[in-house]
Amino acid sequence: MTNKVNAYGAMSSTTPLEPLVIERRDVGEHDVQLDIKYSGVCHSDIHMTRDEWGFNSIYPMVPGHEIVGVVTQVGTNVHQFKIGDVVGVGVMVGSCQKCTPCTNGHEQYCEQDFIGTYGVKDIYHNNEITHGGYSNSIVVDEKFVLYIPQPLLPKLNAVAPLLCAGITTWSPLNHWKVGGSHTVGVIGLGGLGHMAIKFARALGAHVVAITTSIDKIADAKKLGAHEVLLSNNPDEIKKYTTKFDFLLNTVPHSHNISQYVNLLKLDGVMVIVGALVPLDGLNGAELLSHRRVVTGSAIGGIKETREMLDFCAKHDILPDVELIKMEEINTAYTRMINGDVKYRFVIEMN
């Protein structure tokens, strides 16, 4: 059995998003159904609807993997949630639950591949194609539903981006134990970067925003950066050489990493979270002269996402968002491509 749900999505890689009707499965015994109240707009939504990563996108595609809503129905075997709870759903709606990464709480590295919230075949639910948050409701296995802590409820319209931009930047800071004694650079000041600055600051680090844009200096400081490094100024880059313990690289496109690698001190770590593409400028000498680490990180596990939400509640951390209506989504995409958003669009659902 399925239910018809209003949504917005792409019918092909070259057409704008438009109103659609999709089908959602009935609530199964382990499922939670929610009325979607807010859906964050992630840059990857643009890449995916336009098939820019070569993943052979499946159409119609309803994007959205930063979802906040209210529980309207629960399955007979659901224990964590009840009707009326305010909950979130992020980038994943399924995983094998059996492999080592899954049993260690790293569902995002599931050896069978996790099930993305939209645009993939859900092998654990009759191969249905998943559809995301640009819609009125969704049905999700409770294992992938997250309770929104009470202190965040008064600002609920800003919570959704935590489920992707938040956890994607939190997870590497957490994994590499970034803290008070560290100098942390955040490269790029978009949806991910602005969250990383807030987290790193709250973790007690000395935070340097690294950007090419002189216009962003004041904003970066307002977000919590102690300093701003203009990466297109060779003198500034030179001044900061070997000064960083940790760099979070949120640049979403291919680029030359050499100038950033050289900012790392002995045993410094640069984590790539934005660019799922080839990168230039790796040099063996630059790695081995300071035992520098270049690595990547993908979103975060469910347990880690819960911890991140609790941290946000405790430290009053939320993304800066601009609310839009569903029908404004195509304009929003254009503005995102032009870097014209501070720092995340959130769709307010009716």
Add this chain to the structure above:
Amino acid sequence: MTNKVNAYGAMSSTTPLEPLVIERRDVGEHDVQLDIKYSGVCHSDIHMTRDEWGFNSIYPMVPGHEIVGVVTQVGTNVHQFKIGDVVGVGVMVGSCQKCTPCTNGHEQYCEQDFIGTYGVKDIYHNNEITHGGYSNSIVVDEKFVLYIPQPLLPKLNAVAPLLCAGITTWSPLNHWKVGGSHTVGVIGLGGLGHMAIKFARALGAHVVAITTSIDKIADAKKLGAHEVLLSNNPDEIKKYTTKFDFLLNTVPHSHNISQYVNLLKLDGVMVIVGALVPLDGLNGAELLSHRRVVTGSAIGGIKETREMLDFCAKHDILPDVELIKMEEINTAYTRMINGDVKYRFVIEMN
């Protein structure tokens, strides 16, 4: 005061090595003088004498940074060594001794730069130009002299390469805590690679030699590899995808790292120790899909070198060497370039 010493070295980047007379300083209060008995021949000796790394080599250049000899004189303030001790000298003969890396036993990452055993200006000793092990004797600060453990003395002619090839492969295995539960790949089967196989095996890991050469299968197994992966066979590469916890990449030239990165499992680590040059094939998606780490490692600290020598003594680990006379050095270089050495030349001094 200085002393004249017979040596072999290069007068320019384009001439073969030839007999030279060099000057060594008198033994200072912290110095140890040794009669050199054996000097290992490292591939970097070729790069340096021919200035192939663009370091502006200083001529005449006397290479050699894998030195074993007998103490013939000690300074008034030397406490660790006495005349007659059998000792070694590796890649470093000085460092600032004050910075954080130095005080933590990581002299190879000295913030002032360590003093190389040959071919550099020694700022701690009147800016003298250092000369290496292709000579009859050397004078070195005792902090950079290593006691050769007694169990290694009966095979002294094979010990010298431990001071570079040995510590360079030991240090990353030690730093990343490689041990019994790990599947370890050793990429490249030369001077470094053959040591890495022996160490990884003795540490209890499951060891896979990764080579392009079908001829090396039997040898790799004799050295201790449990398996051999032929990296120019796409089917074999595919079979080993996400199978490795740790890869030690000893390839000494620029290459595409992508096929190796994809061999790493979740949180797997590849350490570059051979290629001090630009590397191709880094891809953000390949890093972040399994949180893979690409890093480098440079030789090792003095304390770590002592530990490595003790480990070799305990586990009876020594490089496979071919002994040569000093006047055979140019032929040896040609054979090394052709990959015709198993696995390290050692010069037997008169």
